[in-house]
Amino acid sequence: MPYDIPKTVSKIYIHTGNVLNANELTQKAGQNATEEVVECLSICLSKYPSPFALNEKTVHLKCDECYNNDNEEDLALKTSVKIFLTTNEVDVLEDSLKNLFKELNEEVVDSVILAFNHGKDTLLADLLTLWSILEGYVNKQKITRIGVSDIDTDLFISLYNNSIIKPTIVQINLNSCCVVPEALQEFTKDNEIQLLTHSDSKEILPQSCLAEVFGDQTELKQKIPKLEWMIRYLTHVKCRGVLASKGYIVCLKRS
Amino acid sequence: MGLLTEGQPLSWDETKQLADHVRQHGIDQFLNLYHQLLDRKGDVLKWGDEVEYIIVKFDHINKTAKVRLCAQDILAQLNEKEANDPHNVKSLWRPEYGAYMIEGTPGKPYGGLLAHFNIVEANMRYRREEAQQLLGPDEVLMTITNFPRLGCPEFTWPVDQPTPKIGPSRSLFIPDSAIYKGHPRFSTLTRNIRQRRGERVAINIPIFKDENTPSPFEEDLISIGGDTDSLNAALPDHVYMDAMAFGMGCCCLQMTFQACCIKEARTLYDQLTPLCPILLALTAASPVFRGYLTDVDCRWNVISGSVDCRTRQERGLEPLTTDKFVIPKSRYDSTTLYLSSQGEKFNDVPLVYDETIYNKLKSADIDHQMAQHVAHLFIRDTVSLFNEKVHQDDTVEMDHFENIQSTNWQTMRFKPPPPKSTIGWRVEFRPCEVQLTDFENAAIVCFVVLLTRVILSYQLNFLIPISKVDENMSKAQKRSAALTEKFWFRKNIAASTSKTANVNVNSSNDDASYTQMSINEIINGKTGEFPGLIPLIHSYLSSMEVDTDTHCTIQQYLKLISRRASGQIDTTASWIRRFVQDHPAYKRDSVVSDEINYDLLMTADGIRSGRISCPRLLGDCLLANSKTKETIPPAVQKVYSCTP
Numbered sequence: 014m015p016y017d018i019p020k021t022v023s024k025i026y027i028h029t030g031n032v033l034n035a036n037e038l039t040q041k042a043g044q045n046a047t048e049e050v051v052e053c054l055s056i057c058l059s060k061y062p063s064p065f066a067l068n069e070k071t072v073h074l075k076c077d078e079c080y081n082n083d084n085e086e087d088l089a090l091k092t093s094v095k096i097f098l099t100t101n102e103v104d105v106l107e108d109s110l111k112n113l114f115k116e117l118n119e120e121v122v123d124s125v126i127l128a129f130n131h132g133k134d135t136l137l138a139d140l141l142t143l144w145s146i147l148e149g150y151v152n153k154q155k156i157t158r159i160g161v162s163d164i165d166t167d168l169f170i171s172l173y174n175n176s177i178i179k180p181t182i183v184q185i186n187l188n189s190c191c192v193v194p195e196a197l198q199e200f201t202k203d204n205e206i207q208l209l210t211h212s213d214s215k216e217i218l219p220q221s222c223l224a225e226v227f228g229d230q231t232e233l234k235q236k237i238p239k240l241e242w243m244i245r246y247l248t249h250v251k252c253r254g255v256l257a258s259k260g261y262i263v264c265l266k267r268s
Numbered sequence: 269m270g271l272l273t274e275g276q277p278l279s280w281d282e283t284k285q286l287a288d289h290v291r292q293h294g295i296d297q298f299l300n301l302y303h304q305l306l307d308r309k310g311d312v313l314k315w316g317d318e319v320e321y322i323i324v325k326f327d328h329i330n331k332t333a334k335v336r337l338c339a340q341d342i343l344a345q346l347n348e349k350e351a352n353d354p355h356n357v358k359s360l361w362r363p364e365y366g367a368y369m370i371e372g373t374p375g376k377p378y379g380g381l382l383a384h385f386n387i388v389e390a391n392m393r394y395r396r397e398e399a400q401q402l403l404g405p406d407e408v409l410m411t412i413t414n415f416p417r418l419g420c421p422e423f424t425w426p427v428d429q430p431t432p433k434i435g436p437s438r439s440l441f442i443p444d445s446a447i448y449k450g451h452p453r454f455s456t457l458t459r460n461i462r463q464r465r466g467e468r469v470a471i472n473i474p475i476f477k478d479e480n481t482p483s484p485f486e487e488d489l490i491s492i493g494g495d496t497d498s499l500n501a502a503l504p505d506h507v508y509m510d511a512m513a514f515g516m517g518c519c520c521l522q523m524t525f526q527a528c529c530i531k532e533a534r535t536l537y538d539q540l541t542p543l544c545p546i547l548l549a550l551t552a553a554s555p556v557f558r559g560y561l562t563d564v565d566c567r568w569n570v571i572s573g574s575v576d577c578r579t580r581q582e583r584g585l586e587p588l589t590t591d592k593f594v595i596p597k598s599r600y601d602s603t604t605l606y607l608s609s610q611g612e613k614f615n616d617v618p619l620v621y622d623e624t625i626y627n628k629l630k631s632a633d634i635d636h637q638m639a640q641h642v643a644h645l646f647i648r649d650t651v652s653l654f655n656e657k658v659h660q661d662d663t664v665e666m667d668h669f670e671n672i673q674s675t676n677w678q679t680m681r682f683k684p685p686p687p688k689s690t691i692g693w694r695v696e697f698r699p700c701e702v703q704l705t706d707f708e709n710a711a712i713v714c715f716v717v718l719l720t721r722v723i724l725s726y727q728l729n730f731l732i733p734i735s736k737v738d739e740n741m742s743k744a745q746k747r748s749a750a751l752t753e754k755f756w757f758r759k760n761i762a763a764s765t766s767k768t769a770n771v772n773v774n775s776s777n778d779d780a781s782y783t784q785m786s787i788n789e790i791i792n793g794k795t796g797e798f799p800g801l802i803p804l805i806h807s808y809l810s811s812m813e814v815d816t817d818t819h820c821t822i823q824q825y826l827k828l829i830s831r832r833a834s835g836q837i838d839t840t841a842s843w844i845r846r847f848v849q850d851h852p853a854y855k856r857d858s859v860v861s862d863e864i865n866y867d868l869l870m871t872a873d874g875i876r877s878g879r880i881s882c883p884r885l886l887g888d889c890l891l892a893n894s895k896t897k898e899t900i901p902p903a904v905q906k907v908y909s910c911t912p
Contacts, residue, residue, distance in 0.1 A: 034727055036762035043793065043803025046810065093813060158907070181903070187810075191820040191895070205903040210819040212810040247811050252312035252380035252910035253528060256725035256811055 022072045025238055025265040028116045029053045030076040031258040046213040050243070051222045053261055058226065075116070089251040091123040095162065095184075097217045097243040101130045101139050106146050108264065109242040114155065116262050117246060121155060126184055128162040128213070137171050148178040158182060162211060166197040173204065180206065187212040217243055223265070238265035275654030277456040280463040286658060287649040293660060294668035295625055298642060298684070299632050301666060305685050306530060311692030312910060313380035313721075314526040317713045319392060320364055320371045320519035320702060321399065322415055324869055325425040326406045331866040334425040335368035335415050340450040342402050343370055359395045365516035367448045368415075368424070370399060377526070379910040381900065382809075385717070386818040389710035389896035396706060408873050411709060413567050413701040413840075414518045416556035417865045418442075419509060432493035438468060439511035440492050441558065446513050453652055457675075458512045460651040461577040470501035471509040471573035474563040476555075476747065478849075480857040507560045515574025515600070518554065518567040521700040521709055523716055524683070526692045531608075532724065533693035537682050538611040539723045540716075541603055542730045542758070544679040544699040545740035549749040549787055550832055551712055553701040553840035559865070561848055561858045565841035566745040567701060572598040575677065577651055593620050593647055600677035602741045604734060605644060607637050607682060616733040622647050645676045664688070679741070703840055705876045707886070707894060711825035718822070719801060722808045728761045732782040748842060751835045754784035759798060791833035802830050815904055817895040824894045828887065837887045844868065846884070 032038060032053045041052065057076040096109050106127075113122070129135070129143060140161075150156040160182025161169065173179055183201060185193060187210045201208045218240045227237050244262040249255065278286070325336040346361035358375045372395040378384040400409045417423045419441035428443035435444040436458040448454045462468055475485050484504040494502075502508035527533035552565035576583075576598040581591040588594060597604065604617050621643035629639035650671050657667050666687055673681075681696040697716055703709050722728065736756035743753045758781060785798060793800025805826060809819065831837045838846065848854055851864045860868070874880035 033725065034762070036760075038807075039726055039728070039762035039804075040760075040799055042799035042807040044807075181907070185816060187819060187823075190816040191823070191893070193816050201903065202901075205906055207813070207901075207903045207907065208816045210814050210816055212806075249812070252908065253724075254313050254380045254382065254721045254812070256808070259811055 019072075020236075022070060023267050024071040024241075025263075025267070026071065026073045026112060027054060027057060027261075027263045027265070028073075028075040029057045029261045029263075031260050032056070033256055033259045046211075047217060047219070047222060050218055050245075050261055050263075051226055054226045054263065088257065090248050090257055091251055092117065092119060092246055092248045093124045093126070094122050094244055094246045095126045095128060095211070095213075097128045097213070097240075097245075098130050098143075099240050099242065101135070101143060103142055103146060105242055106143050109244055109262075110146070110150060112262055112264065113244055113246070121157065122246075123156075124158040124160065124182060125150070125156050126160045126162050126182055128184075128217070131163060131215070135168065137168060137175065140168065140172055141175060144172065144176050148176065151178050160184065160207070160209075162213075163215075166194050166200070169197065170200055173200075173206075179204070182207045182209060184209045184211045186210070218263070236267065238267040240264075241266045275452075275656040277452045278653045278655055278658075280460045283460060283650060283653045284464070286653055289658070290650040290653065290668045290671055291622075291625070291646050293662050294672050295628060295642070295646065296662040297660070297666050297669040299629070299634070300663055301669075301684055301687055302634065302638075303632075305693075308685060308692055309529040311526055311528050313528075314377040315717055316374050316377040316524055317388065317392075317709070318371055318373050318520075318522040318524075319395070319411060319709060320369055320521075321396075321409045322366070322412055322519060323368050323370070323403060324408050324410050324412075324415070325404070326408065326866065326870065328406065330862075332862045333417075333866045333869045334423055334427075335366065335418065335446070336403075336407050336425050337367040337428075337445055338403075338407075339363060339367050339370050339448055342399060343450060345402050346370070346399060358391060359398055361399070363448050363450055363454075364519075365448060365454050366513065367446055369448070369517065369519065370409075372396075372399065381904060381908055381910045382812055382814045383818050383900040383904045385714045386815075386821050386895065386897055387900065388713055389706050389821070389894055390898045392706035392710055393896075394898070408869075410869065410873060410876070411519060411521075411702045411704060411706075412553070412869070412872065413520070414554040414557060414570075416844075416860050416868065417559045417862070418517055419511075419514060419558040420862075430493075432495070432498075436462070437511040437513065438462065439513070440489060440494055440498055441509070442511040442513045442517075446517065452654075454516075456652045457575075461512060461575055464577040464579070464649065464651060466579055467497050468501065468510045469512060469574055469576055471514055471570050472501075472503040472506035473509070473557055473570060475505055475507050476561040476563045476845075476858050477505070478561070478856045478858050480855055482857075485858070507557050507562055509558055509570065509574070512574045514557070515567070515571030518571060519702045520567075520698065521551070521702040521712060522696060522698050523700075523713055524694050524696045525717065525720055526694050528692070530693045533682065533695050534607040535610070536695045536720055536723070537603075537680050538606040538608040539728065539730050540695065540697055540720070541606065541611075541680055541734070542732055542737050542740075543716075543719065544602065544697070545737060545744040546755060546757075546787065546790055547697075547712070547716065548699040548701070548741070549744035549753065549755070550791070550829070550839065551699075551701040551703065552745070552750060552842075553703060553844070555747070555841045555845045556848065556860050559860050561845065561860060563747050564745045565747055565749060565839070565845075568699070568741070568745055571677070572600045575600045575675075577649075592622075595620055595647060599648055599675055601679075602738055603678045603680050604738075605637065605641050606731065606734060607641055609637075610729065611731055612637060614731045614733050616735050617738065619644055620647055641682070646672055648672055648676060651675055701840070704872050705886070707824075708828065708840075710894070710896065711828045714822060714825050715805070715829050718805050718808070722801075722804050725808055725811075726762075726804070728804070730758050730761055732756050732758050736782065747845075750787045750832065750839050751842070754786055755790065756782050757785045757790050757798070758782045761799075788834045792830055802826050815901055817897065817901070821894040821896055831887045837883070838885050840885070843882075843885045847871065 147159045158181045160180045162184035190210045241264045248258040323336040325334050350357050360373045362371045364371045374391045428445045430443045432440050436455045486504050554567045580586045581588050582595045584594045626639050626643035679699045683694040685691050740755045853863045875882045
């Protein structure tokens with residue numbers, strides 16, 4: 014379903030709301046992370062009647078909380094977040110974090126994992142600059158634990174050795190969970206770092222997929238926005254292995 | 269196999285006279301406990317597995333394998349460890365029905381972390397080694413659902429003879445020494461079930477008709493002491509069995525989960541009920557009974573018949589004169605009633621229940637379904653009562669309730685918290701047959717526990733009319749059911765709590781809400797119709813924090829189950845069947861001889877230990893591929909303190 018966005022708008026924020034119990038997703042269980050995001054955005058846009066905050070340049074879309082967990086008791090919950098960056102600019106990470114806390118309406122997030130833009134030549138200095146922003150949130154006690162995803166072992170060790178607040182999580186792709194590089198395995202073990210899996214593709218939301226979401230008419234293609242950052246948040250019920258909510262916040266930019 | 273109360277067993281006549289006493293006080297005990305604990309909330313996930321083992325003695329010179337009647341000695345040693353250090357032992361050991369069986373569980377329950385899935389197999393290995401160390405040189409601890417030649421001449425070690433005219437079993441095939449004697453419960457149950465029924469139990473399982481199997485297949489029972497009772501009971505073309513040991517002497521794989529509150533326990537009880545026949549078919553592991561290849565793959569109906577204490581009147585063979593009810597099922601059978609409000613409309617099988625008890629429960633503020641459930645369990649008489657336990661304080665004790673509860677062996681068990689304990693409302697999942705290796709057993713256990721997490725996270729709905737679940741139960745036991753049968757299964761399992769779905773809530777009871785699916789479609793999915801249980805688990809896992817080793821292990825487990833379901837590799841039952849039929853000594857006459865039995869069990873043990881590779885059974889999921897560990901990684905332990 015093509016979604017009509019005024020031409021003047023250059024930034025689009027979409028928050029899917031809790032998609033955990035979306036029938037469409039359940040019936041398509043097992044699809045990969047990218048397919049799932051595309052599905053969620055499509056559902057959100059198809060349901061969303063009109064933007065709730067609109068000015069000349071930015072638009073915020075938030076899907077209604079269509080799905081309610083009928084939890085009657087006060088549950089001990091914790092929220093984990095992964096931030097996918099398409100560029101390693103400081104402003105972009107800051108924008109994502111600002112929106113995260115605004116959208117989630119939560120005081121503290123348990124963990125944030127950073128999936129930064131992996132170039133071959135990602136410099137430690139660039140990564141440390143991004144890292145210092147996360148450290149700031151930890152210092153303000155807004156985030157409890159921070160980590161990174163898909164990082165070269167040497168770079169990870171450098172990050173660990175050069176940061177003030179140490180990463181306590183490193184995520185690697187599920188495909189290699191049975192063959193983790195030995196150096197990484199040892200380093201995480203020695204330093205009590207959680208070595209976790211993810212099943213996200215390298216490019217979480219490629220342009221071709223956004224084209225699918227926003228309609229794929231050729232003449233419109235140049236107007237299709239580009240991903241700037243994406244957040245996936247997951248809320249778990251502590252010690253019960255149960256998910257309480259899951260959602261995506263996406264920032265798209267149109268030049 | 270349930271409550272083990274110590275003491276002096278009463279005779280059947282004494283027990284029978286106290287049947288109403290036990291029922292009345294059992295209900296009072298339930299009421300007290302229920303009202304005290306109804307509002308108990310916020311319990312974390314704890315869970316555990318139970319594995320039953322058979323001790324086999326091999327004679328490598330004569331090529332025989334027999335069940336070794338030494339459980340009492342072994343247990344004494346294993347239990348000593350527990351008594352000396354009850355809080356730190358890594359395993360707990362309990363007696364089982366057979367004098368050749370033991371049951372092992374982890375020392376402590378597992379908790380609510382994904383990392384706990386990675387210690388299940390290591391603990392199973394530990395248990396096996398721990399017990400194995402106590403056995404003699406040619407004795408092996410095996411996880412086989414049924415000892416293939418149970419009830420054949422000289423199947424025990426030491427060898428013993430059956431006594432058809434005296435003793436608790438009075439079987440033509442099973443000597444009473446095969447019953448565990450370390451606790452009086454087992455012999456007492458055997459005697460009382462037989463006496464209550466008024467005749468020996470009678471189990472007839474259709475024989476697998478091979479080229480040279482006599483037709484009709486009939487055995488000479490008179491020469492081994494058969495009387496009118498046995499001659500009337502034995503059916504032609506069936507393998508006839510006449511004792512409790514044939515059923516309760518089988519091994520199962522069970523899991524128990526603690527729910528956060530009673531509501532969640534009722535939900536899990538219901539949601540897992542339709543999965544029972546599916547898991548039974550998938551874990552099928554017992555195609556051979558009393559030395560014959562049969563036409564079934566599962567133990568279920570054998571156990572059901574082995575403890576069928578119903579009188580002729582209760583079975584509907586004679587008009588009701590002295591008994592109260594015609595009862596359609598044995599004490600050991602599938603559940604007949606959903607317990608959650610969501611399940612209520614799917615309760616389409618007429619339920620036999622005690623109306624007086626029902627009314628008593630109702631007037632004490634127990635809701636309709638729970639009252640029915642308990643009044644249904646309580647149509648049964650006690651079949652085992654101990655002198656010391658007749659008179660109890662109903663405000664603190666639960667023995668009379670447990671007496672009836674624990675002798676209702678259904679596919680699911682709803683377990684109230686024990687009095688004065690930290691344990692919450694629990695649900696037990698009971699259909700699975702035990703597999704040959706720890707790898708497979710861990711895979712099944714993790715699969716089922718993961719499913720419970722998936723059901724709760726996505727609020728899935730698997731409910732179909734309970735009559736269809738019953739139909740599935742009988743299909744599940746057929747030969748090669750996992751490959752060839754179609755099972756009733758719900759199509760739209762997505763949560764019905766979304767605003768859009770609420771509109772259609774009335775149509776969810778339509779015939780269209782369920783359809784027939786193969787095990788493969790249920791487990792792996794059917795494009796456009798059903799997502800499949802394994803893809804659902806994958807989705808769930810991708811939303812959880814899973815450490816690499818645990819995820820690697822779980823992937824191996826899911827691969828095994830996926831391939832079993834698709835038929836790429838054999839179920840245990842198919843593998844056993846194939847082994848027998850391909851054996852050079854097999855004469856195509858359905859007979860599993862001593863020699864075949866010996867080779868089968870030696871090979872099974874070889875596969876278990878990794879000495880023999882068996883892609884036909886395990887695929888390329890080599891046992892060494894799982895990354896199971898004895899403990900949870902410190903990095904995970906540090907962050908979460910979910911370990912019970």
